[in-house]
Amino acid sequence: MLGRGLKRKLSDYEENMAGLSSAFDSSRSLPYPLKRQLVLNMCLTKLQTYKMLVEPNLHRSVLIANTVRQIQEEMRQESNQQPVNICPGIAPASHSYAGMESPGISLQLPSGINQQESHCCDLRSAEDPIENSLLIVSDDDMSSAISSILKDLDFVEDISPPTCLVPTGDDQPKFPENTGLKLEDDRQDLKGAECVFGSFEISNSTSYLKDLAIDDIFEDIDTSMYDSDFCCPPLMPPRSPSLATEEPLKTFPSCNSSSANNIQICRTDLSELDHIMEILVGS
Amino acid sequence: ADIISTVEFNYTGDLLATGDKGGRVVIFQKEQETKSRPLSRGEYNVYSTFQSHEPEFDYLKSLEIEEKINKIRWLPQQNAAHFLLSTNDKTIKLWKISERDKRAEGYNLKDEDGRLREPFRVTELRVPTLKPMDLMVEASPRRTFANAHTYHINSISVNSDYATYLSADDLRINLWHLEVTNRSFNIVDIKPANMEELTEVITAAEVHPHQCNTFVYSSRKGTIRLCDMRSSALCDQHSKFFEEPEDPSSRSFFSEIISSISDVKFSHNGRYMMTRDYLSVKVWDLNMENRPVETYQVWRWRVPSCPLRPRAPVRVQRVSCPQVHEYLRSKLCSLYENDCIFDKFECCWNGPDSTIMTGSYNNFFRTFERNTHRDTTLEASRESSKPRAILKPRKVCTTGKRKKDEITVDSLDFNKKILHTAWHPSENIIAVAATNNLYLFQEKIN
Numbered sequence: 001m002l003g004r005g006l007k008r009k010l011s012d013y014e015e016n017m018a019g020l021s022s023a024f025d026s027s028r029s030l031p032y033p034l035k036r037q038l039v040l041n042m043c044l045t046k047l048q049t050y051k052m053l054v055e056p057n058l059h060r061s062v063l064i065a066n067t068v069r070q071i072q073e074e075m076r077q078e079s080n081q082q083p084v085n086i087c088p089g090i091a092p093a094s095h096s097y098a099g100m101e102s103p104g105i106s107l108q109l110p111s112g113i114n115q116q117e118s119h120c121c122d123l124r125s126a127e128d129p130i131e132n133s134l135l136i137v138s139d140d141d142m143s144s145a146i147s148s149i150l151k152d153l154d155f156v157e158d159i160s161p162p163t164c165l166v167p168t169g170d171d172q173p174k175f176p177e178n179t180g181l182k183l184e185d186d187r188q189d190l191k192g193a194e195c196v197f198g199s200f201e202i203s204n205s206t207s208y209l210k211d212l213a214i215d216d217i218f219e220d221i222d223t224s225m226y227d228s229d230f231c232c233p234p235l236m237p238p239r240s241p242s243l244a245t246e247e248p249l250k251t252f253p254s255c256n257s258s259s260a261n262n263i264q265i266c267r268t269d270l271s272e273l274d275h276i277m278e279i280l281v282g283s
Numbered sequence: 284a285d286i287i288s289t290v291e292f293n294y295t296g297d298l299l300a301t302g303d304k305g306g307r308v309v310i311f312q313k314e315q316e317t318k319s320r321p322l323s324r325g326e327y328n329v330y331s332t333f334q335s336h337e338p339e340f341d342y343l344k345s346l347e348i349e350e351k352i353n354k355i356r357w358l359p360q361q362n363a364a365h366f367l368l369s370t371n372d373k374t375i376k377l378w379k380i381s382e383r384d385k386r387a388e389g390y391n392l393k394d395e396d397g398r399l400r401e402p403f404r405v406t407e408l409r410v411p412t413l414k415p416m417d418l419m420v421e422a423s424p425r426r427t428f429a430n431a432h433t434y435h436i437n438s439i440s441v442n443s444d445y446a447t448y449l450s451a452d453d454l455r456i457n458l459w460h461l462e463v464t465n466r467s468f469n470i471v472d473i474k475p476a477n478m479e480e481l482t483e484v485i486t487a488a489e490v491h492p493h494q495c496n497t498f499v500y501s502s503r504k505g506t507i508r509l510c511d512m513r514s515s516a517l518c519d520q521h522s523k524f525f526e527e528p529e530d531p532s533s534r535s536f537f538s539e540i541i542s543s544i545s546d547v548k549f550s551h552n553g554r555y556m557m558t559r560d561y562l563s564v565k566v567w568d569l570n571m572e573n574r575p576v577e578t579y580q581v582w583r584w585r586v587p588s589c590p591l592r593p594r595a596p597v598r599v600q601r602v603s604c605p606q607v608h609e610y611l612r613s614k615l616c617s618l619y620e621n622d623c624i625f626d627k628f629e630c631c632w633n634g635p636d637s638t639i640m641t642g643s644y645n646n647f648f649r650t651f652e653r654n655t656h657r658d659t660t661l662e663a664s665r666e667s668s669k670p671r672a673i674l675k676p677r678k679v680c681t682t683g684k685r686k687k688d689e690i691t692v693d694s695l696d697f698n699k700k701i702l703h704t705a706w707h708p709s710e711n712i713i714a715v716a717a718t719n720n721l722y723l724f725q726e727k728i729n
Contacts, residue, residue: 039536058453
C-alpha cells in the first residue's frame with residue numbers, strides 16, 4: 001500500500017532501547033538526571049521515527065513534544081538555580097518526582113551539571129551503556145528543536161514524501177553503537193527531528209487550494225526554471241510575516257517574494273536566458 | 284476477521300453495530316424470544332454487513348486515507364428503516380439500513396426472471412401481487428459528509444434534536460445538519476495561529492443527551508470543557524471548565540501523557556459525565572468543576588473482607604490493594620517505549636447509570652458499581668468464555684504465589700487490549716471487542 005510508514009529494522013537499537021526502559025522502570029538507584037536523560041532520548045527517538053512516517057500522529061507528537069518541553073523547562077530551572085544554591089534548587093525538583101524513586105536518591109543528586117557528568121561516570125559498569133551515551137543536551141538546542149518541530153506544522157512544504165523519507169541513515173547506525181546522542185549529533189538529530197511534523201500541513205490541509213492565492217500556486221512552478229545564478233538578490237524582498245499565516249509554499253529561497261515581484265524577476269530572467277541562448281546557439 | 288475499531292448499540296438495543304479496520308460495518312440483531320427457542324434471549328445474530336469506507340488516496344498530498352471506522356453512531360429510529368453515521372479519519376457517511384421481505388410477482392411485460400416477454404405472448408392483464416420472500420437487508424449510503432476536517436476525526440455525536448450532529452478532529456469541532464452535506468459550521472477551533480504554541484489537542488467530544496445546545500470536549504491535558512452553543516457562534520470560550528488539580532506527589536515524566544483523556548461520555552440522565560484516562564475512570568458532576576465526584580482506578584482491586592456469598596449483601600471493606608496500580612505506574616516507561624501508553628480506552632454507562640464499564644489489558648474489562656463500590660474484573664477470551672457459562676471474576680496480584688483464578692502482573696499481555704465496549708441501553712447485555720473478536724455477555728437470569 002502506498003504511503004505507509006517505514007518499518008524500522010529490528011536491530012541492536014531496539015534491544016538497547018528496551019533494555020533502557022526496563023532499566024528505568026526496575027532500577028531505583030538510577031539518579032534522577034539520568035532517568036530524565038533517558039526519557040528525553042526516548043522522546044527524541046520517537047519523534048525521529050515519526051518523522052519518517054508519511055503521516056505522523058498529531059496527538060502523539062504533541063504529547064511527546066510536551067514531555068520534551070517539560071523536561072527542558074526543568075533542566076532550565078536547574079541550571080538557573082545552579083549558581084545561587086544548588087542543593088535546595090534541585091531538591092524540590094526531585095521531591096516533586098518523589099513517586100518515582102526512594103527518598104534516598106535525592107540525597108545522592110550531585111550539585112552541578114559537571115558533577116552530574118562525573119557522577120554518571122561513577123556508576124556501576126552494568127549501567128555503562130547508559131552513562132556513556134547520555135550526555136547533557138544544551139538548553140538552547142532543546143528549545144530550538146521544539147520550536148522548529150512545531151513551527152513546521154505550519155508550513156506547507158511542497159516536497160513529495162520521499163524527501164521526508166530520505167533516510168537519516170547516518171543516524172541509524174549510530175544507535176547500535178551508542179544508545180544515546182552525542183552532543184554535536186544532538187544538534188543534528190534535534191534539527192533533523194524538526195521535520196517530524198514537516199509534512200503535517202501538506203498531509204492535512206484540505207484548504208490547501210482555497211487558502212492559496214492563484215499566483216502562489218504557480219509561484220514555484222514558474223520560478224523553478226529560473227532559479228539560476230542570474231537572480232539578483234536585491235530584487236527579492238524578505239518573506240513577509242503575513243504569508244506565514246497563509247501557509248505559504250516553502251520553495252526555493254529565490255521564490256519567497258510577492259507574486260508581482262516574481263513576475264518581474266521571471267521576465268528579467270527570461271530575457272537573460274534568451275540572451276544566453278543566443279550566445280550559445282549563435283556561436 | 285479484522286480488528287474491531289468501534290462498537291455501538293442502537294437506541295433500543297435491538298441492533299449492535301461494529302466497525303472494523305477494513306472499513307466494514309457488521310450489524311447484529313437481537314433474536315426475539317420465542318416459545319420454540321426460549322434460550323435465544325440475548326442472542327445476537329448477523330443482520331447486515333456492508334463496506335462503509337474504502338481506502339482513499341489523496342493525490343494532492345500523496346497520502347493514503349485509512350478506511351478504518353473510527354466511530355459509529357445510530358440515529359433514533361423514525362420509520363421502518365435504521366440510520367447510522369459511520370466515520371473514518373476524514374469522511375462521515377449516513378447509511379440507511381432497510382429490510383425487504385416482499386417482492387412483486389406477476390408482471391405483465393416481464394418474465395419471472397426479468398426477461399422481457401414477447402408482446403404477442405401477453406394475452407391477459409393481471410395485477411402484480413406482493414409475495415413474501417427471504418428477508419433481505421440492504422444498506423445504502425444516503426449522505427456523505429466530506430472535506431470538512433483537516434485532521435483525523437476522533438468523535439461524532441448525534442444531537443438530541445435529531446437534526447444535527449457534531450464531528451471532532453484533533454483541533455476542530457464542526458456542526459452538521461443531517462440533510463446538508465456541502466456545508467458545516469465550525470464551532471470550536473483550538474488551532475493556534477502560531478503552531479509553535481500547539482500544546483492542546485481535542486481527544487473526544489459529545490453532545491448532551493437532552494440539551495441540544497450543550498456539548499463537551501476533552502483534551503490531552505486531562506481537562507474537559509463544556510460549551511453552550513447559544514452563547515456564541517464560535518465556542519472557543521467554554522462555559523464550564525473541568526479540571527482536577529494534579530497531585531504533586533504522583534508526578535512523573537509521564538504524568539501528562541497518562542492524564543490525557545481518551546473518552547468522555549455523558550450519563551443517560553444527563554447529570555454526570557465520565558472520562559477515561561490511562562489509569563483511571565472519573566465521574567464528574569456537571570455542576571462541579573474543580574474535581575470529579577468519583578474516581579475509579581482501573582488497576583486497583585478492593586479486597587473484600589469476607590468471602591462473597593450469593594444473594595447476601597456484600598460488605599466490602601475499604602481496604603484497597605494498591606500494589607497492582609503502583610506496579611503499572613512503575614511500568615510507565617516501558618509502556619511509553621512500546622507505545623502502549625497511547626492506547627485509547629473507551630468507557631460506558633449502563634442504562635440506569637448505576638454501573639460503569641471500561642476495558643483494559645490482557646483482555647480484561649472492569650465494571651464498577653457506583654453505589655456499592657464493588658468492582659468486577661472479567662476476561663474476554665475463548666478459554667474462559669464457553670457459551671452460557673458464567674464468567675469467573677479475575678484478579679491480578681503482585682506476589683509470586685498466586686491463588687486460583689489470579690494472574691500475576693508479570694504475565695499480563697499488553698498486546699491484548701479491550702479498547703471498545705458497549706452496554707445495552709436497558710438490559711444487562713454488554714458487548715466487548717477484543718482485537719478481532721466480539722464478545723457478548725448478559726446477566727444470567729435464573
